[in-house]
Amino acid sequence: MKTEKKNYGISDYAENLIQFKARQIVGTAGFTRDDVEDLEQDMRLDLLDRLPKFDPGKAKYNTFVSRIINRKVCNLIRHRTQELRDYRCEDCSLHDVVEFGENGDEEIKRIDTISQDEHDFRWGKNLLSSEDRLDLRLDISLVVSKLPPELQNVAELLQTMSVTEAARELGIPRTTFYGRIKKLRQTFEELEI
Numbered sequence: 196m197k198t199e200k201k202n203y204g205i206s207d208y209a210e211n212l213i214q215f216k217a218r219q220i221v222g223t224a225g226f227t228r229d230d231v232e233d234l235e236q237d238m239r240l241d242l243l244d245r246l247p248k249f250d251p252g253k254a255k256y257n258t259f260v261s262r263i264i265n266r267k268v269c270n271l272i273r274h275r276t277q278e279l280r281d282y283r284c285e286d287c288s289l290h291d292v293v294e295f296g297e298n299g300d301e302e303i304k305r306i307d308t309i310s311q312d313e314h315d316f317r318w319g320k321n322l323l324s325s326e327d328r329l330d331l332r333l334d335i336s337l338v339v340s341k342l343p344p345e346l347q348n349v350a351e352l353l354q355t356m357s358v359t360e361a362a363r364e365l366g367i368p369r370t371t372f373y374g375r376i377k378k379l380r381q382t383f384e385e386l387e388i
Contacts, residue, residue: 204246205243209264212261212264213238216234216265217231219268220271224271226275234271237271238268242263245263288305289309292305293308312324345375346378350379
């Protein structure tokens with residue numbers, strides 16, 4: 196005979212524990228009083244997600260709830276202190292106003308002082324400054340202009356198309372196109388670009 200699973204909800208014990216734990220971690224890992232409601236909600240959602248897995252044959256309800264909430268608290272703290280989002284690394288907000296000018300009489304938001312190059316570099320989008328990218332573009336244009344027409348065409352197509360699209364555009368098999376790419380690479384390597 197199949198036993199029907201009871202649908203457990205959040206008891207008074209669970210609610211009191213959630214509220215206690217949320218207040219308890221204020222001041223830890225950069226959590227403030229303003230975070231209490233968000234922390235309680237995160238704990239409630241985690242508990243509700245895991246309650247269907249509760250088996251009264253393995254543990255008591257209060258023990259299960261206590262373990263789930265304590266584990267969630269540990270995960271919240273760990274998440275907050277990971278190197279990427281470590282609250283201790285935040286010296287200032289990008290929306291702070293910075294004074295500048297001879298007498299400090301002009302103001303600008305800190306975010307407006309960050310160049311696109313610096314932003315792209317920090318996010319790993321471009322490892323070269325715009326000046327270095329321009330120099331590289333000019334060097335490549337110079338080399339491409341000295342290539343045989345067949346390889347010039349390959350280099351130009353690869354700037355805007357995938358290998359499959361470029362091969363289709365030229366009406367040749369991809370294997371043949373890869374052979375041309377190999378020649379193109381060899382030419383660039385010989386010139387140390």
